Amino acid sequence: MTSEAPQGKAKGGVARAKKLSDDERRDIASHAAKERWSKPRSTETAETSEITHEGELKLGDVTVPCFVTSTGERLIASRKMQEILKVVEDEPEDRTRVQRPGTRFKRFLGRKFFSSLISQEEMKDLFTTIQKNYRGRKINGFTADALTKFCELMILARDRGLLSTERQYIVADQAQLIYKAFAKIGLVALIDEATGYQQQRSKDELRKLLEAYVAPEFLPWTKRFPDEFYREMFRLRGWSYNPLSVKRPILIGKLTEAIIYKRLPIGVLDELKNKNPKNEQGRRKHKHHQFLTDYIGNPHLERQIASTMTLMRISSTWRQFEGHVKKAFPIPGETQRLFDDDETD
Helix, strand or coil: CCCCCCCHHHHHHHHHHHHCCHHHHHHHHHHHHHHHHHCCCCCCCCCCCCEEEEEEEEECCEEEEEEEECCCCEEEEHHHHHHHCCCCCCCCCCCCCCCCCCCHHHHHHCCHHHHCCCCHHHHHHHHCCEEEEECCEEEEEEEHHHHHHHHHHHHHHHHCCCCCCHHHHHHHHHHHHHHHHHHCCCHHHHHHHHHCHHHCCCCCHHHHHHHHHECCCCCCCCCCCCHHHHHHHHHHHCCCCCCCCCCCCCHHHHHHHHHCHHHCCCCHHHHHHHHCCECCCCCECCCHHHHECCCCHHHHHHHHHHHHHHHHHCCCCHHHHHHHHHHHCCCCCCCCCCCCCCCCC
16 A cells, blocks of 8 residues: 655655755654643643542442642542443444444443433533543543533433343443442442542531522522422322323422432531521422522532432332332431321321
C-alpha cells in the first residue's frame, strides 16, 4: 500500500526539509521541543477544581478508584465503569463490520432502549467524562450520580421489558446488584469513607447540602407525583382510587412524608418543615417540593419517587412494601412500623 504524495504546504515543507543540514534540523527540533514544554500542560483554568482525595471503592466483587475534588464533587474512574457493570458488546450480525469508536460503556449508552428513558440533555450532563489533574496525571471519571442513574435506568428498562439480548440482561442484573450494594448507605457516603474525605469535611457541610437542596423561596407549583404513585399507594392500603377526585385521605400526607421525604438526605425534611410550617388548621400552605431546588432537590425527589414506585409495583401488601422501603432506603434507628394498619384516616 502506497502513501499519498504530500500536497500544498506539506509538499513545500518536505522540499524545504531536504535542503536543511543536519545541524539546522537539530536546532529546529530543539526549538520546537522548548516551545511545547514551555506551554501549560493543563488546559484547565485556575477556577477548575482539582482532586484532593483518592481511594478505592468496593462494589460487589470489583474495586473501583474513586476521588473527591476541591469543590466536593465525587467521581468514579470512568475506565472501571464498564467493568463493574459487566458491560459487554452485543454480538454484531456481521462479524467483519468495524466496531464503532469509543469505550464499550459509551457505546452501550447509545442503545435505543437506554436513550428512550432519558433526555439528551440529562444524558450529556450525567454521562460526559470529567477530566481532572491529580499528582501529575490525568483522571477521567463520572460523577456518583451517573452510576446511580445508570443502575436505576437499567432496572427500569428490564422491568418494562425493553431489553432484547442476553448481554443486556447481564448488565441489568449487575446494575441491580451494584445498586443494592450502595443503596443502604448511599454512594456518596461510601466514596467519602473510601477516600477519607469524611474526616476532613467542613463543619458547614450540612449547611451547604441544605442550600443545594432547599431553595430560599418556594417555586411555582408543578406536578411532581405521578398518578401511578397514588394509584399504587391506594392499592396497597386497600382504598378505592378515583383519579378524577382531588379529595384524598389526610393520611396521604403522612405516608408520603414517611416513604419519600424522610428518605432524602438527613436534615432536608426538617428544613422543609421550617420553610413550610402548618397553619392553625394543621395544613401547610405550599407543597414541600415547591421549596426544593430545581437543579438538585427536585431531581433527587423524582428519582426517589421512581424508585419507590418500583417497590410498590413488586409488593402485594402494605406491610411487604414497608419492608422493601426499609431495606432499600434505611433510616438509622428506624425499627417501628411506618404506620400501623389500624391507624385511621
